[in-house]
Structure formats: C-alpha cells, structure tokens
Amino acid sequence: MASDFSKYSLVIGRFQPLHLGHMDVIRKCAEESEHLTIGIGSAQYSHTVENPFTAGERYLMIEETLKAEGITNYSIVPVEDLNRYSVWVAHVVSMCPPFSCVYSNNPFTKRLFSEAGFKVKDSPLYNRSCYSGTEVRRRISDGEDWRSLVPSAVAEVIDKIDGEGRIQSFNASDAQL
Ligand code: ATP
Numbered sequence: 603m604a605s606d607f608s609k610y611s612l613v614i615g616r617f618q619p620l621h622l623g624h625m626d627v628i629r630k631c632a633e634e635s636e637h638l639t640i641g642i643g644s645a646q647y648s649h650t651v652e653n654p655f656t657a658g659e660r661y662l663m664i665e666e667t668l669k670a671e672g673i674t675n676y677s678i679v680p681v682e683d684l685n686r687y688s689v690w691v692a693h694v695v696s697m698c699p700p701f702s703c704v705y706s707n708n709p710f711t712k713r714l715f716s717e718a719g720f721k722v723k724d725s726p727l728y729n730r731s732c733y734s735g736t737e738v739r740r741r742i743s744d745g746e747d748w749r750s751l752v753p754s755a756v757a758e759v760i761d762k763i764d765g766e767g768r769i770q771s772f773n774a775s776d777a778q779l
C-alpha cells in the first residue's frame with residue numbers, strides 16, 4: 603500500500619526562545635501526528651532584540667528539550683524569511699519534509715497555508731500573558747525571573763552561550779558595530 607503524509611504536520615515559530623507555551627503545542631501535535639516538522643522561522647536573524655539567538659542555538663534548545671521529554675517523531679528545519687508572502691508557503695514546503703496539516707493560531711500564517719490548500723488546525727494559546735517570547739526576552743533584559751517560563755533544557759543552553767549577557771548588551775546605548 604502506498605504510504606501517505608496525511609498525519610505529517612508542521613508547526614512554525616521563531617522560538618526566540620522556545621518557551622512552555624510552544625511546548626504545550628509541540629507536545630500535543632507530536633502526539634496527534636505521525637511526524638511533526640518544527641520550522642524555525644526568521645532563521646537568518648540573530649543578535650537583535652527581536653531575534654537574539656541563532657538558528658543553530660534555537661535548534662539545540664528544541665532538540666535538547668524534546669530529548670528530555672522523550673519525543674522522537676520530529677524534524678527541525680530552519681527556514682529563512684523571504685519577505686515575499688506570495689511564495690512563502692512554497693519556500694517552506696521546499697525546505698521541510700512533506701506535511702499535510704499546519705498547526706497555528708496566527709491568522710496570517712493560517713491564511714497563507716489554507717490558500718495553498720493545506721489543512722490548518724487551531725492551536726490554542728496556553729497562558730499567553732507570560733508564555734511569550736517577547737515576555738521571556740523582556741525578563742532577561744530586565745534581570746527578572748525568566749527560567750520559570752522555559753523548559754530547563756532551554757535555560758541550560760541559554761546559560762552555556764551567556765544568552766543573558768548577550769540580551770543585556772543590547773541595552774547599552776552606545777553599542778556600535
Ligand atoms: P514572540 O513574542 O517573540 O513573537 P511567540 O511567543 O509569539 O514569540 P513565536 O516564536 O512567534 O512565539 O511562535 C509563534 C507560534 O508559537 C504561534 O503560531 C503559536 O502557535 C505558538 N505559541 C506562542 N505562544 C504560545 C502559547 N503561549 N501557547 C501556545 N502556543 C503558543
């Protein structure tokens with residue numbers, strides 16, 4: 603019997619950094635899917651306020667966390683921005699293993715994938731007031747507790763690369779390149 607990819611799914615985010623809200627979705631999607639592709643969006647950016655971590659660092663955060671959780675049916679694919687939305691879905695498809703279903707709650711992402719004929723499933727937001735990348739970065743920047751918002755494997759990676767020091771260096775007003 604020919605195999606099909608009807609239970610192959612995609613979740614895409616920037617994961618700057620991976621937090622417990624992302625993990626709530628990833629856990630459920632990995633359970634519901636035969637295979638889950640985790641797309642790391644805006645992969646070419648790093649060392650900025652919005653995108654402090656490289657694609658490779660984000661890759662490691664996801665890989666170490668899923669290893670600790672015992673999740674194995676996934677691939678991680680860094681995806682660079684194209685800044686050309688009409689062909690963005692084709693670009694994602696060209697980089698990822700096959701998938702039929704996309705989990706997202708971002709209306710624009712949902713729109714682009716459904717226009718391209720993909721099945722799109724809502725992924726409800728889990729405690730969004732604190733589980734957001736923006737809030738994790740703000741807390742790191744302001745020296746507040748951020749470790750409770752991320753998996754412990756993510757905190758370990760951030761410590762190893764001195765992510766706190768990197769993010770706090772963005773505050774220095776005379777920083778010049
Ligand atoms: P940022 O604040 O940096 O934009 P973010 O928390 O919005 O970060 P992204 O890396 O932009 O996360 O990834 C967006 C995707 O992550 C969304 O499509 C959404 O499905 C999922 N997501 C983000 N936060 C949560 C959450 N608290 N609960 C469930 N899913 C979430």
Ligand code: MG
């Ligand atoms: Mg976001």
